[in-house]
Amino acid sequence: MHDADAFLAISAMAVLTYATRAGGFLLMSMVPLSPRLEAFLRHLSGSVLIAIIVPAAVTSGAAAILAILAAVLVMRRTRNALLAMAVGIGLAALLRAWV
């Protein structure tokens, strides 16, 4: 790709991506925040996470699913995210090495 084209393409991607980052807030600031909309937004946060985690874990295989479950269990017990991540990742590494 020519330098000028590459620069244009990257600029277009940057502008478009910024629009997706700012757009959600912008749209919400233009509509009145009803209790129902607030409930929707509150449930949206957890649902976004689920919608990222579940398909990604399923496509990554059984070791990944067990690792995520282990991380969640440790997190619930200890509230220590670093420890939970270490346990989950360590478990995945072990499972992939042995199974």
Place this chain on the structure above:
Amino acid sequence: MERAVITWRGMGRGARELVAVGAYAFVFGVAFGIAARNVGMEGWAANLMSAAVFAGGSQFAVLELWQSPVAWGPLLIATLAVNGRHFLLGASLYPWLRSLPAWQVYLAAVLLSEPNWAKAIEAEARGERDVGVLIGGGVLLWVAWVAGTIAGSGFIDLSPEHFRRFGLDLVFLAFLSCMLTGLRRGRSDDLAWLAAGITALAAMAILPAGWHILAGAVAGGLVGVVVDARR
């Protein structure tokens, strides 16, 4: 609700709590730099893209389209499809951020990505008012991502199989799962999350790549509203 604030202390805390994810962002950045080199993208272009776009999924997606003449349609559609989920992240932060001056919010939006967003909503759920965690975490991720890209597009070599073997491909997922754990408020969440998970899985099977997050998240949000309204 109390007004949101932004403090240096909050930024420092956001950066510290994302150190592990930042390390992963660095490695992922290295992988992007190498992949960019492999499709013939010049170093300056890969580095500029990481700095200006700062969205790994879409950057990997366009590598397959990096050709002359530029395939503008697919390039822009791929960017929008993969990054459309940011729209939901921004919307979900609205109640928390709306007491801040608009210029601060739109400046912070430059740094919006999943890890620092997840940290932010987890902090919000604990009653935190300091939006600094979102910004500090974002700065750390940006620096790590760009530094990784520079290293990968310039000199480091590393195969994806390396970090899969050590489970490092799961850093990001494990982190998001930990943040999710702190978000559960009660049983109404279970139904919403179940709907989100099932819809996302189904959407992954039938929709073009990237749209399943939007589909699952909106389904979960709607089910949550219905469940809330019934009690």
